[in-house]
Amino acid sequence: MPQGIYTQLTACYVPTCTPGTSDCYSTCCPNRKVKMRVFDESETDTSSQKVPKIQRHMSINSSLASRDTTNSQAWSATVSREILEITPKDEIKRQESIHELIYSEEDYLRDLNLLEDLFAKPLSEAQCIEPDRRAEFCKKAFANHLELIAIHKELCQDLRDHQTLCQSKGGAGFVDRIGHVFVKHIHKFMDPYVKYGPQVILAEDLVKSEVNTNILFKNFIHEKEKQAETRKLSFNHFHFRPIARLQRYILLIGTVQKATKPDSPDAKDLDECIKAIQKVASFMDEGVGQMKKKLRIRKINERIIQETGQLGADGKPHDFELLDPNRRLIHEGILLRRTNFVTDPIEMHLFLFDHMLIITKIKKPSSSSGDQTSSNAHEFYYLHKKPIPLELLVLQDSSSSLIRGILPTPTLSATPLSFPKSSSPAAQNGSNILPQNGFFSQTSITIQRLGNDNEETTLYDNKTGDLAIWSGKLMNAKSDLEERKKESQPYETEVLNDINFSCSSSMGSKYNHGKVTCSVPYAATSGKRMVAIGTQTGVWIGASGSTSFRKVLSLLDVTQIDVLEQHRVLLVLAEKVVYGYPLDTLDTGSQNKPVERVPQRISQHVAYFSTGVIKGKTLLIVMKRKGMDSHFKAFEPVCGDLRDPKNAKFLTTKSSFLSKPPAWFKLFKEFYIGADSSAIHFLNARLMIVCIRGFEIINLDDLRENRNLPDLKNPEFDFVVQHGEYIQPLGMFKCSTEDYLLCYDRFAFKVDVRGKFSNQNYERIEWEGTPQSVAFDYPNIIAFNSRFIEIRDVNTGKLVQVVVGDNMRSLQFKKPSYSKRPLVHGTMQAPFKPEIQSVFQLTLKASPSES
Template structure:
C-alpha cells in the first residue's frame, strides 16, 4: 500500500458529505462518538452538533431548521459509518419519537437537501395563565410541552428514562428537552462472548457478520441484507390521481406529449386542492366540532380556546371550497382543460385569511400545548383523536400547518402548468399574474409571522427578567414595534452571560434555574444603544470597524432637517496586546453618569466579529432614523499638541470662524476648505472670544483680561498688527457674555469669587458711524475706551458661573440657583417660588449647578447639570409631566427649537423640548462646547457682504470639539 493510500485510509471521516459505501462491506474507520445503539445518546450528540439556521422552502421562512442531507451527514459522522441508508434508518428512529419533524409534517426523514426539519420545541409561557392557572394550579412562569407516546416500530424500548438534554446555546427554548429512548438493534454489539472482528461469528443475526465476511474475503452468507431505501425518493402519484387514467384513451392519444404534461400538472393542482379542502373539513368536523361536544374544556374558556387555536380556519375553508368547486366544475366540463388562470384570478385576491392565519399560528400552538399540559382530560382526548383512522396517522400540529404550506405550494404547482403552457395561450399571462399575487401573499405571511414570533419571544423574556432591587429599568419590551435583533452567549470568568440586542438597547442576563421555572437575572444595567460604546483590541478589529475609528468627529453645526445622511459611527479601539486572556474580548461601555465597562469573551473570532457588525449596523439604523444634526469637519489635524482650542465664534454669515487657543487667536475662512486656520493675534490663554459683527468688534478674554479689537485690524500676515489697536476693558475677569436685552446689545463682564460676584454691563459703540468725532490726542494718550461704554454695574454676594439674557432682565446662574436681575432698578430675586412645594427636589439638592435657561412660549426651561424642568413666569413649576434626567453630566447647553442639546465629554444628548424624550445622541471624545448662541446683532450681515444665501445665524449655530 502506498503512503498516499495509507494516509487516505487513516484519515478520520469529516463532518461533511460521506460517500454512500456500505458500512458492512468495509471496516469501520473510527470509533463512534457515542454508543450508536442507544437512541438517547445519538439524539443528544445530534442535537449538539447539527447546525440550525433560518431556511426558506417554497417561499416560506422556517426558523431554526436543518435539511435532510445535513441530518444524515451528521448521524453518519456520529456513528462513524459510510452507509447513508443505515444513518437514514437511525435518523428515522429519532423522527418516529418526534425528536424532530418535517416542517410540513408530510413525511419522515429524507436524505435530501430540499427537505427541511425542525426540532420539537417547547413554548415557554410569557403570559399569566389566568383562570386556567387558578383552576389547574399551574404557575404563570411554567413551561409547557406536548409529547405523545413514542412509536416503537423496529425499536426495543429501554426501561430506564433517558437523561435530560442540555439546552442548545442558540435555541430559543429555555428548558430541557426530553430525549428519545430505545435501542437500535442493528447497531448493538453481538451477544456472543466469542464474537470478534477477525473471526466469523456463528450467529447469522450477528450485526458484525457482514463486516467479518468482508474482512475475511468470504462470500456473502445468508442473513441480514441491506435494502435500498425508497422513502427518500419523491412521492409518485397513485394511478388513480393521474390525468391519463381519468379520461378515455382516445383523448389521451389525441393530444401531444407537451399537452399531456400540462394536463397532468393541471390535474395535480385540482386533486391537491380537493385534498386540502378535505383536510380543512377534517379540522372542522373531527376537532372543532368534537371539542365542542366532548366537554373536555370548561365552557367559560371553550370559545376563546377554539378561536385561538383554530383562528380563521373557517374563512380559509370558505375561500378554498369556492376554489375547489370552480376547478372541479371546469374539469368535469372539459376532458382537456384549456385554462385555469381565470379561476385563480377570481379567487386569489381573497387569500387574505392565509396571512392572518400564518401570523397567529404561533399563538395557536402555544394555547393548544398549554391546554394539553394543564388539562389531563383534554390530553387524553387529543391522543385518542390522533389515533383515529381519519387522522391518517398525523397529529393535530400537522393539520394546523397546512394552510401556510398550501399557500407556499401554489407557485410551484402553477409554475409547472406554466412550463408546459404554449405562449399563444390566454392562460399564460393569467397564470403568471396569479403566481405574482400568491408570492405577494407569501411575503406578507413571512413578514407578519416574523413580527408575531418576535413579539412572542419578547413577551416571554419580559416575564422572565429579574432585576436587582433598586435597579429596575423599563425596557418597554411589550411596546408595539419593539424588536429582538440578535441574541447569543458570551463568556465571563463567573460563567456564561446571555446577551440580547434589541432595536433600542443591549441587555446582559444570567440564567437562574429554580424547581418551578427558569428566570433571567439582569447581570448589568441595560445600555441604550445611543449610549453604548463597543471597543476591542486593535489587532482583532475588522476592517469596517477600523475605518469607522478613523472618522473623528470635530466640529458639529446644525444642518437642514431635510437631510437624511447618517452620521459616522464613533468607535474607538483600545490598544491591548493580543494574548490568550484578551483573545476575542469585547468591551461594552455604558457612557454617561451610569458609566461601567463590562468585558466579555466570544467563543471565536467569527462570533466576535458578528457581535461588532450587528451592533454597529443597529446603531447606524438608529442614527439614520433619528438624524437631526450632522457633523461637518471645520478643522481636522491642525490644532494638535499643546495648543488646545478653548472657544470659537462664527461670523460673516458663518463663513468665517475665530478660534481662541492657548497661544493666540486664529481665523479660518470656510469658503476655502484647503486653507488652514491662520494666527491673527499673539495672545496667551484665550478662554473666550465673541464677535459683534454689527459693531465690527472682536472681544477676547486672555489671561483674565477682556480686550477688544476692530475686525479690520486682524491681519493674517502679521499677528502683532491687531495688538496695536487693542483696548483693554477689564482685568481679573472670570468670564464675559454678550447678548440682547432691553432692545440693546450688552456685554456683561463678571469678576467672581467664592463669596461674591461683581457685574459690569457695557454697550458697544458703533465703529461704523461716519463723521463721528475722532478721539482727542489727550484721550489716546490715556488709553481711553472708544469701543464699549458702561451701562450698569451691580453686585451679588454669591459665586456666579453663568449669565443668560432675557427680554427685559438678566438671569444669573449662581450657587443659590437662578437669580433674576432687573437691569433698570438693579433689584435681585430668586427665580424659583419658595412657596411651591413641587420644587422641593431642587432646594434639597446640594452642589446643584444651574447652567442654562430658555424662554419657550410663556414658560422657562431650566437646565441644571442633573435635570431639566419648566417653570412659569412666577417661578412655579409648570408642565409637571415634563422632567428630564440627563444621561450624562453636561458641561454646556444649546437650544435649537424644538430640541435642547446637552454636551458632556463623551456624547451630545439631544432631547425634544415638548416631551423630554431622547431624539439623538452624538458620541465623541473630549467633547467641549465652543459656541452655542444666536449672535446679539443680526442685521443680515451676509447680504451686506454680498453673499446670496440667507444668513444661517437666524437659526443659531452649535459647535463642539473632539480631540482623540
Template sequence: MSVPATSVSSRAVIEHHLRKASRNSAGGLIDGRNSPAQQPRLSRKKVYPALLSLVAEAFYERITLSDRIKDGLTYKAVFDGREAVDKIAYIIKTTDRNLALLLGRALDAQKFFHDVTYDHRLRDSSHELYQFRSKIPSPFVSGELPNAGNADGMLQHERLTHKLAGIELQGQPGSPTSPKQRDDGSDDTPLPSGVFTLLTDCYAPTCSRDRLCYSIACPRRLEQQSRLNMKPQPGLSKQISRESLNDTTETGSLWIHSVPAEIVASVSDAEKKRQEAINEVIYTERDFVRDLEYLRDIWMKRLREDDIVPEDRRADFLTQVFWNVPEIIAVNMRLRDALNKRQKQYAVVERIGDILLDAVPHFHPFVSYGAHQLWGKYEFEKEKNSNPLFAAFVDQTERLPESRKLELNAYLTKPTTRLARYPLLLEAVLKNTPDDSPDKTQLPQVISIVRDFLAKVNAESGKSENRFNLLQLQQQLTFRPGEEIDLRLTDENREMIHKGTMNKRDGEIHVYLFDHALLFTKFVKAKNHEQYKVYRPPIPLELLVVAAADDGVGSAAGTIRSQRKGQTLAKRNSFEKPKTSVTNVVAAVNIRGETKGQFWINFIYLGRRHYNLMLWATSAVAHRKWLELILKQQQAITEKGMIFDTVPLSEGFFSGPNKVNCAAPYSGGRRVVYGTDDGVYISDLRDLHRDPVKVLALLDVTQVDVLEDYQLLIVLSERQVITFPLDALDQNDPMAGLKRAKRISSHTSFFKAGYCLDRVLVCIVKSSQLSSTFKTLEPIDTNTRGRSKPTFKKLLQGGNDTLKIFREFYIPVESTSIHYLKTKLCVGCSKGFEIVDLETLDTQGLLDPHDASLEFVRRREGLRPMAIYRIHNDFLLCYDEFAFYVNKNGRRSRKNFMVQWEGQPSGFALHEPYVLAFEPSFVEVRHVETGMLTQIIQGSNLRLLFADTPPSVTNTGAHHNQYSG
C-alpha cells in the same frame, strides 16, 4: 424503513457498557472542538459513534444554522441535508455518505430534527431543509402552575425547554436550545438514545483494527478483510439497508394510468408531460383538502365535543390553535371540486388557468393563518404541558392510522407549505404548455398572485413572531430593585433583531439586540417559573461603543470611531442627502488584561450610567454576526434620526499644545474667530481648504466674542478683557492689532455679551467662592468715538473708548454663567438661577419657594444651573442633571415634562425645537416640547465653544442657531 438501532428497552444497559468501553477504545473515536473561546460541553469529549445520544449532541454543536428560503417561504434556524450528512460523516470519521445518511435517519426517526415541511426523512441534498425539534418557552412565568399539585403535571412542566428552539427572527440566524440531559433523568429537550449497531466496537478483547477477529459477527470484519486483502469468509456479515436510503415518494395516480391507452398514444411526449403536471396539481389539491378535513374531523371535532380541554376555555383554545382552518377548507374545497370536475369532463385537460385565476384571489385566509401560526403552536404546547388529559389525547391521536405517522405540527404547517408549492407545480405545467394555449397567459398571472400572498405571509409571520418573542421576554424579564427601565417591548414597531448567548466568568449571559437597545440577562430557572434577570442596565445603541477582537472580519472590526477636531454642528436641511456623521464603529483595539479566548467583545456604555462589560462569543461566526448586526443597527439609527450633521471647519491644524479654547462666528456666520493658548485665529468658512490665520499674538485666550454692529472683537486673555477693532486685525502681522487694543477689565472670571433692554450689553464677572461682582457695559457707537490715538501703554493702563459702564452690582455667591432675558439678567450660581433687574438692580431667586413640586431641586445638593431658554411663555431650565419648565412666576409648568440627561453636560445650545447637551464623549439632542431623545452624536473630547446668536440689534428676533464643537 429500517433503522439499525437497538430497541429502547435495552438502551440504558447497553449504553452504560458501551460508554464504559469507549473510554479506553481508540477506534472510532474523534476529538471534539477545543476552542478556548467556545468551550462547549463536548469540546473536550470524545464521541463514540455507536451511541446516538453522543452523536446527536456533537451534531447539534457542530451544525451551522441560518435562515433559508424554500419555495418562497423563509425558514429560520435551518440546515440542509448535505450539511447534515457532512457533519455526521465527520463525527463518525467515515467517507461512506450512505452510512452517515443512515445514521442521520436514525436521529430523524426519533424526531431529533425534521424536514421543514414534514414530508420526508433526511436526504443527502442541499435543496432539502431541516429544523431541530422546537418548543415554545414555558408559559408558566407567574410562579403558578395549573395542576400544581399533580405530580404528572409538575413533571411535564419540568420537561419544558426554557428557550425558543429553532424559532428566530426574520432575517436573523437561529440559535436553538442545546439539548442537555439532566442527572435526574428528565430532559429539557430529550436527546435521541439507542445503539447504532453498525458502528459498535467488537466485544472480543483481542480484536484490533489490524488483526482479524475470531468472531464471525465482528463489526470490523469486512473492514479488516479489506485492509488485509483477504477474501470474504463465509458467515454473518453486515449489509447497509439500501432500501432505507431511497425514499419512496407518494406520487398519486399517474395520468397515463388513469386514461385509456389509445388516448395516451394519441398525444405527444410534451403533452404527456403537461398532463402529468396538471394531474399533480389536481391530486395534490385533493390530498391537501383531505389533510385539512383530517384536522377538522379528527382533532377539532373531538376536542369540541369531548371533555378534554376545560369548557370555559375550550372555544378559545380551538380558535387559537386551528385559527381559520375552516375558511381555508372552504376556499380549497371549491378549488378542488372545480379541478376534479374539469378532469372528469376531459381525459386530456386543455386548461386549468381559468379555474385557478378565479380561485387564488380568495387566498387571503392563508396570510391570516401564517401570521397566527406561532401563537397557535404556543397555545398547543401550553395545553399539552399543563393538561395531562390533553397530552394523552395528542399521543393517542397521532398514533391513529389516519395520522399517517405524522404529528399534529406536520398538519398545522400544511396551509403555508401548500401555498408555497403552488408556484412550483404551476411552473411545471407552464413549462410544457404550448404558446397558443390560454394557460400560457393565465398561469403566470396565477403564479404572480400566489407569490404576492407568499410575500405577505413572510412579512406578517415575521411581525407576529417578533411580537410573540417580545411579549414572552417582557413577561419573564426582571430587574434589580430600583433599576427598573421601561424598554417599551410592547411598542408596535419594537423589533428584536438578534439574540444569543455569550460567555463570562460567572456563567452564560443571554444577550438581546433590539432595534433601540442592547440587553444583558442571566437565565434563572426555579421550580415553578423561569426568569431572565437583567445582568447590567440596558444600553441604548446610540450610547454604545463596541471594541472587539480583530478576527479578520474586515468591515465589522474596523478602526476606532473617528475623532475629528474642530467640528461644527449644523442643522441638516430636509432636502440634503445624509452625510456621514460622527458615530461609533466597531473598534479593533488591543485591551490589556484578562482576554480569555479570542472572540471577545467589550461593550461600553457612555454617559452617566457608564460601565464596561467584556463577553466572549461562542464562535467566530457568532462573533462576526454580533459585530455586523450591532454596527448595522447603529448606522440605521443614525441615518433615521439625523437632525444635525457634523461639518469639519479645521482638521489637523490645531494640534499639540495649541488647543482651541473658544470660538465665535461673525460676518453672517461666514467667518469664525478662534481663541487658543497662543493667540487668536480667523477662518473663512467659504474656503475650508485654507488653514486658519493667526491675527493676534496673545496668551491663554479663553473667551472671544464679536459685536458686529460695532465691528468690535472682545477677548479674555490671561484673565484680562481686551477689545480690538476688527479692521485692526492683520492676517500678515499678529502684532499689528495689539496697537489698538483697549483693556476693559482685569482679574476677570468670564464675560458674556448679549441683548437686553433693547441694547447690546457686555457683562464682565469677577467671581470667587463667596461672592461675585458684575460690571455691565454697553458699546460706544463708532460715530461718537474719539479720533485721537493714545499709546498702547496708556490703553493697557485703563484707557477706554469702546465700552462704557451701564450697571454694576454684587451677589454674595459664586456665579458660573449669565443669561440675557428680554428685560432682565439671569445669573447661574451656587444657589440656583437668580434674576437681576438691571434697572432697579433688585435680585431674587427664579424658582418660587412656595412651589412644593420644586422640592426635588431644593433638596438636591451640588446642582449646577447651566442654561435658561424662553420657549413660548415658559422657561426651560437646564441643570447638569436634568431639565424642566417653569412659568414667569417661577412655578413648575408642564409637569409631565422632565429630562434626565444621559451624560454629564458641560454646555448647552438651543436650536428650536431642539436643545443640545454637550458632554466630552457625545452630544444628546432632545425635543424641547416632548423631552424625547432624538439624536446622539458621538465624538471624543467634545466641548461647546459657542452657542448663541452673535449679539446685535439686527439679530434680536433670531434664535440661537450657531454651534461649534
C-alpha cells in the same frame, strides 16, 4: 365495551399508506377498497351485493363527515381493468395526479370547515372566554379563515364539476385538463394567504398563552380535539393547514405538469399556476418570517427582568422600545464573562437590536414551582447592566483583525468605534494575552457604554469565529443606524478649522497656540461670514469654511470672546481683563506678525462676562468674585457704530500724558448675589444667573424682586435636594410662553412661568453622560460631554442625535446677525489627526419648507 371496528370509517393503520396507494399490505385498506354501493334498509332492491348503511353519531352537521372513500381511493380503482390495460402508463400517472389534486382539495375544504364549525363558531359563544374579550380573541385566533373557505369552496366545486363533465363525455373517468380551473381562481389567493400566514403565527402564541392560563379554554380545545371528525388531529393541524396546503399545491400541480406533454393545452396553464402559487408562497413566507421575528422580540420584551437597582430615576423600568413595529432583532447568542480566572465563566445572553445592545443573564424558573414543568418553563433574562444604545456603544480591545478591516471611516457626524493604543507586539498583531484554560480562547471583546459610568464589559467565547461574528454584527448595526438616522438627525457638523491649532508642542512653534478656549461667529462689513477663535496665546480670525485662520491679537490666557456687531466691537477676556477692540481694523496687518493695537480696557479682575439685550438695551455684564459672593457690573455701550465717522473720536489714541481716550462703555448698574455663579443668560426682561444654589432671576429695574428657581422648599423638587452639593446647575432656557427648561449636570426638567414643576410629556430628562455645558437651540437642548454630545428634543425629552469624539468641549452658542438661529461651536480632537484641535459648528438642517 367496543364491539368492532368499521374499517370504512377509519384511516388506514399502515403509517406509510396514503390516499391513492395501490400496494398497501392491509387487506381492508380503505384507501384502495373497491366502491361498494350503500343503501338504506327501506330500499326494496334485492341484490345480493347490498351493504347496510352504517349509522354513527355525528357531533356536528353531516357536511363535516369524514373522507368519502370514493374520492380518496386511487383513480385506477375507479375504472375497469379493460380500460387500464389499454391506457398508457404516462396517462395513468397523469390521471392519478389529477385525481389526487381534486380529492385532496376536498379534504382541505373539509378541514377548513372543521376549523370554522368545530372550533371558531362554538368558541364565539363559549363561556370559557370572558364576554368582553371573546370577540377580539376569536378575531385574532382565527384570522381571515372565512375568506379562505369562500375561495376554496368555489374552487372545489369547479374542480368537481369539471371532473363530472369529463367523465360524462368520455365515460371512462378521464379528465382532459385541470390547469384552466386553477387559473380561474389562483388570482384570489394572494391577499388572503399573505394575510393569514403571519396572523396565524401570532394566533398560535395567543392560543398557547390562553391554554397555559385558562383551564376552561384548555378543556374546550381538548374536548373538541376528541371529536371523531378531527381524526385525532390537534387544533394546530387545522390552524396551520392553509400554510401547509399552499406549499403542497406546488408539489401536486408540479406532479401533474411533469406527466403532461409540453404541447398539451394544459401545460401552459399549469406552468402559470405554479408560478402564481410560488409567488404567493414567497410573500407569505416572508410575512411569516417577519412575524416570527416580531413575536420573538415581543417574548424577549416580556421576559427581560429589571431588578430594583436597575430601574430609572423615577423608579420605573426602562422602556427598551422593543414594541416599535419597525424594531428588528439583528443577532442573539451567548458569550462568556469572567469576574476572575478562578471561578467558572458566566454565560451572558446578548440581544443586538437595530437600536441597542442588551446584555442579560439567563435564569429558568424551577420546574417544581407550582404546576409549571420543565416542558413549558420559559427562560427569563435578567438585565446585567443598563442597555447600550448603539450611538453610545464603543467596541474596544478586540483580537479580531476582521474588526479593523470593516471599521467605517469616522467623521464628525458619525459614531466611530475606537480602539485603545498599545505598543505591545500582541496588541499590534490584534491578539490579547489571556490565560490558557478550557473555557475560552485567546480572544475577547470589550464593550463600553459611553455615559456617566463608562461601563465596560469584557466578553470571551470558546467557539472559534463567534467573536468575529459579533464584532462584525455590532459594527454593521452601528453603521446601518447611522445611515438610517442620517436624514432624521437634526444637525450636521461643519468643520471650521482643523489645521491651525495643535494639541501639543510636538508640531513646533508654528502650530503651538495652546488650548482653544472660545469662539464667536459674526458678519464682516462686506457681509462675509467670519469666525473669531481664542486660545491661550491670542485671537485668530478667518472666514467661515476657510482653510486657515490668521492671528490678529497676541494675548495670554484668552478665556472668552464676543462681538457686538451693531457697534463693531470685539470683546476679549484675557488674564481676567476685559478689552474692547474695533472689529473692522483687525483685518489689517502682516500675515505673520499681528499689528499691536491699543485696546479699550473695560474692566479687570473679571471671572466671566456676557452680552445681550434687555428691553431694547444692549448690555455688557461682567462678574467679579469676592469671597463666596458674585458681584456684577452692567455696562452700556456709548461708542455707537465705530464705522460711523461721527464716532471717530473713540478710535483715537491718547495725545498727551494727561489725556485719555473716550470710554466706549458707561456703567449702567451694579448688583450682587450671595453665591458663586458661573454664567449669565439674558431673558426678555430679566437676567438669569446660574449659581451653585440654582438659578437666580434678576430684575434690573427693581433688584428687590429677585427670586430663585427652583423653590427647593417645594416637595416637588425633592429629587433636586437629594443630590445636595453634588449637582451642578448649567443653564435655564425659555422653551415656550408657558415653561422654562432648567438644566443640571445630572438631569433637566421644566417649570412653568410661576416656577412650579411641569411634567407635561415627561417627568425629566436623564442625561446619558455628565455634561460640562449645555447649549440651547429650540426645540433642541445640546449637552456637551468629553466623549460625546447628546442632543435631545425638549418637547419629548427623547435623544435624537449623538455625536461622538474625543476631548469634546463647548465653545459658545450665539446668534449672529446673518442667522435666524444660534450657531453652536465646539472643539474636539480631530479624527485621524490626534495632534490637532478641530473647531466645528453644529448646524441645524434646513426643513423642506426652508430649503
